[in-house]
Amino acid sequence: MKLLSDKTSPALGKDAYRLAVTPQGVHLASGGREGRMYGLVTLQQLQDQLAAQPEGIPCGVITDKPRYPWRGMMVDPARHFIPIKDLKKFVDLMAYYKFNKLHVHLTDNQGWRLPVPGYPRLKSVASKREESFGDGIPHEGMYTRQELKDLVAYCAARGIEVIPEIDVPGHNQALAAAYPEFFCFPKPDMKVRTVAGNSKELVCPQKPEVWKFYAAVFKELKDIFPSNTVHLGGDEAPTELWKKCPLCREARTKAGMKDEQEQMRAFFAKMTALLDKNGQTPQFWYEGNADIYHPGETVYAWRQDQARQAIEKTKKAGLNLIMASNEYCYLDFPQFPGQYNWGWMQTTTLQKCYELDPAFGKSTAEAGHIRGVHAPVWAEHLPDLNHLLYRVYP
Ligand SMILES: [Zn+2]
Structure with missing residues (x-):
């Protein structure tokens, strides 16, 4: 033609x-x-x-024209490393379907994939695990700065912005294996996690070396990623170790904080201030408690069957919202009944995905703070590109 x-x-x-x-x-x-x-x-x-x-x-x-400015997908090389050449194939398909944000989940309990100058144990320890779900096969992977820059350029040529994610304060067992001193109760024998599920290890906000570390991380992100947006995770962070930690307890008392959630709010504020020094702004996974974020910030609704509530509460709190409600948007979920679901996934058919109205029928007055939609592809059980594409594109 x-x-x-x-x-x-x-x-x-x-x-x-x-x-x-x-x-x-x-x-x-x-x-x-x-x-x-x-x-x-x-x-x-x-x-x-x-x-x-x-x-x-x-x-x-x-x-x-697109209804929303944000049309994203998330990949999870922290759980299973995805070589850049495979990520480029994933990006080609994103471009074909007019997605414009690639969110790369670079760190989690099962692996750390971003090199940071001055922190060699990220590569020698945090980027490796002994096995995955008892398979006995070691797994490892670390990007180089040059590879990530190459990915950024490849995406930019296709109209796609790359958003890095560094999950804090939780989802950090791999970091705890490499640098136990960043945590409330250092455990020198901590190993990079080999199964799914969460870890209780949160970085300790009262340790100066933690802030020095994240300053180095954010500087490295700034050098690699032209986007000023940094996803800080913030999800699934059980505060029981913060509750017990003598340093954290002392800090809460001194600041007159009534509980660990107030400490979380202060932690996010300090992280945000650290990003701000580089002109970067944070995003978070929304955890249902709108008070712990700050007006103007952007959060992702991801928890099952909580989308409507999230729209209302984030509107009231002055937050921007990206819709990633898992029963519609998690593309690693099975596509038909009977397909393997690892015990926690709802069947998400192609029809179900297409039925999503990110505003759930709400008016612009009620849902004008929604910036767009986002499709995470978690990879606890997706070991390579074939598995990834099989789940994403029925
Ligand atoms: Zn602590």
């Missing part, structure tokens, strides 16, 4: 386009770089699906 014209029309909006298919060929008008990419992708999709038919692509006009 011949492209007869390819015009910029800023009035459309930067990520909008208009595609007119005539018997003679195609006319494309787009509002900006993103809109042009999406217009060309739509044309490619039409050709892929319809060009084999005797009539070819039907004549008609498509005027299209």
Whole structure:
């Protein structure tokens, strides 16, 4: 199909386009770089699906733009390392489906994948585990700074921004194995976690070396990722060790904090201030307690059947929301009944995914703070690209 014209029309909006298919060929008008990419992708999709038919692509006009600015996917190389060449294949498919944010979950209990100058044990200890779920096979992986920069450039050429995630204060057993002194009760024999599930180890906010470490981490992120957005996780952080820790207890008493949740709020505020020194801003997994975040911040609704409540509570708290409610958006979940679910996953059919209205029918006044949608692909049980793509694309 011949492209007869390819015009910029800023009035459309930067990520909008208009595609007119005539018997003679195609006319494309787009509002900006993103809109042009999406217009060309739509044309490619039409050709892929319809060009084999005797009539070819039907004549008609498509005027299209995304409903939300944020259309993300998350990959989880912390659980199973994903080489950059495989991530690029994943990114090609994201571009084909017009996603524009790649969120890379770089750290978790089962592995740490970001090198940080001055902290060699991240590679020698935190990036390796003895086995996965008792399989007896060692697993390891660490990106280099150059590989990550290469990924960023590859994504940028396809209209995709890369968002790094460093999960704090929990999901940190791999870090605890490498640097036990960052934690409330250092355990020199701690190992990188080999199974799913959570760890009680939270970094101790009262230790100066913790803040020195994260300053180095954020500086490294700043050097690698042009995006100023840093996902800080903040999820599933049981505070029982903070409750017992003498340093944490003393700090709470001194600051007049009534409980560990107040300490969590202060911890997030201090992390945010540290990011702010580099011009970076945080995002968090939303944990249902809107008070621990600060107005203007962006959180992800992810917990099952809590989306409506999350929309209401985050609106009241002045937060921005990205919809990633797991019963619609977790693409590692099984696609049909009977497909293996590892005991905790709801069946998420293609139809179910498409049924998601991120605003759940709410008006702009009630849901205007929703920035978009996000599809995490957790990889506790996805050892390689084939498994990953099998789960994501039915
Ligand atoms: Zn502590």
